[in-house]
Amino acid sequence: MARPRKKRNKEIFALGNEAVVEGALLAGCTFYGGYPITPSSEIMEIMAQRLPLIPNGSFIQMEDEIAGLGSVIGASLAGRKAMTATSGPGFSLMQEHLGYGCITETPLVIVNVMRGGPSTGLPTSPAQGDVQQARWGTHGDHSIIVLSASNVQECLDNTIEAFNLAEKYRTPVILLIDEITAHTREKIIIPNPDEYEVFNRIVPTMPPEWYKPYEETVRGVPPMPAIGSGYRFHVTGLTHDTNGFPTSRPDEVRELNERLFRKIDQFLHDVQLVDEVDTEDAEIVVIAYGTVARSAELAVKQARDLGVKAGLLKLSTLFPYPRKATERIMAKANTLVVPEMNMGQISREVKRVNNGQVSVRTINKVDGQIITPAEILKVLTRV
């Protein structure tokens, strides 16, 4: 996480999945709707215990993941901060409503604890196979924010960040973690209320009769009233005009679609979160995310001990892909190494940014096992 914090206090020993819940509750989440699936179920189970204990908290187990995300969108439209969690098969079912969330600009958070695929795959083993699905899974051209977490503390921190970005940009935000981080139990620090920022969606202040639900604003993000707050308007998954009613007029269609991209693209500096380790003088830089970034951190340290000028670019934001940070690294490094538990999904993005300027090496593993520090070190020392 790129955002620093001052002092630390309460420490707990928690699973990655538990940390997601802690983060969500700190961020102000009061609604969870979903369907249980390994290896994300602990998030749902703990939410079922915790949400009834907080004022206005509500929890519901739906009949499938489609319904789970549907209920989350409904709750978010009704003014709640809402989330769901799932894994690969459930994430596939959610794609329909993910697109609905994008076009209706409904803030929500989906946590996808990645397991081996395709299909039912490896329910209890880690993978990073859903990265491009998170970006392009729902039909139609759309913009989206995808975050990741590489350890239990980041599960907490990045869940808060996911809620903040969702509220700020009125968009679904996907947090990708993998089975290892979700089921790792380690010490984490619960931040004090003054140590983290909570962003709430902007609500309209004008009289209801002046309100236009999808009007252009400076930031490209229109204010969003809750259902029942006096602003009666139409929400639709059809392409709509600024009043929210269906349209197929090319000028109105273009305006909406372009704004949906622009509202995120003009604030990339706020959305693209990365961490850099030893990159100042690095000649060979590992670009990693999720659990693999943890292996990479140790590998980079060991490589330094062996005299290799290695560094790590750890991606907290996967999409929009942090192009600027990668280009900054490329200015000095002559080799990029991209280890992933898939056959090359973020390395596609790296190669696209790189465009043949430096050498890009990939380490790919799809056997349900983590990429170890030794495997990365081997590549770092051989290059």
Next chain:
Amino acid sequence: MVDMKGTQLIHEYLRHNKKFPHVFCAGCGHGIVLGSLIRAIHGLGLKKDEVCVVAGIGCSGRLAAYVDFNTVHTTHGRALTFATGIKMAKPGMHVIVVMGDGDSMAIGGNHLIHAARRNIGVTALILNNNIYGMTGGQCSPTTPSGSFSMTTPLGQMEQSFDCVELCTAAKANYVARGTVFHVKKLDKMIMEGISNPGFGVVEILTPCHTQYGRKNKYKTPVDMYKMLKKDVIDIERYNKLSEADKAAKTPAGVFVQKDESGLEEKFYEMAARCQGGV
């Protein structure tokens, strides 16, 4: 309640800034349902801000855009899932879900039976026209055996769903069937459905002449309304018929009326007890 009639209700409850005309064909029953819904809401004296109309996809789905309430036009078959989220988040809201027959019983069949089972306090209006109208006249789960559609050119060989029996078996609080021909009764059913604390279903038989009628020997829309008048009879009269006569008739009326509290009420009661420091 201010006494309002005809055009006064239209001016009060239809959206002024919506680009009319509506999508319904001449002779379609959906507009009658829209009128019935408005009269029911007006009759109950509900505030516009406290009403949320959630609709699915299809001709019936477009109904939400015309009324001046909080309106959500959702995805195909999933309207009940959004409604469940809205009701859980805002239990004071009167959530009314408008769906078609294909919407609610084919792609959304699972959501329908589970909404009924968990008895969430929303009201579902199922506009059953026995066909996929907007998509161009393909068969739906309620297309009667033997009738014709674009995807059953040789006649429907499957059985059709009985919405009332389905929702009754799934334990909905309130189950009724009305038609767009018997409008006074329909107004009352929608009012009762909205007033019920749990899950209410009103199946509304509404003819689609454009896609169903003309392929099934109903020469004009009027013939379809005549069919509703002739074939749909009150449940009490229906029960007195012989088994042979029953086959040709469809019973209408209120089938189930229970007073169980809705899921959201139970949930918040339990939550209040938990927060009370037990």
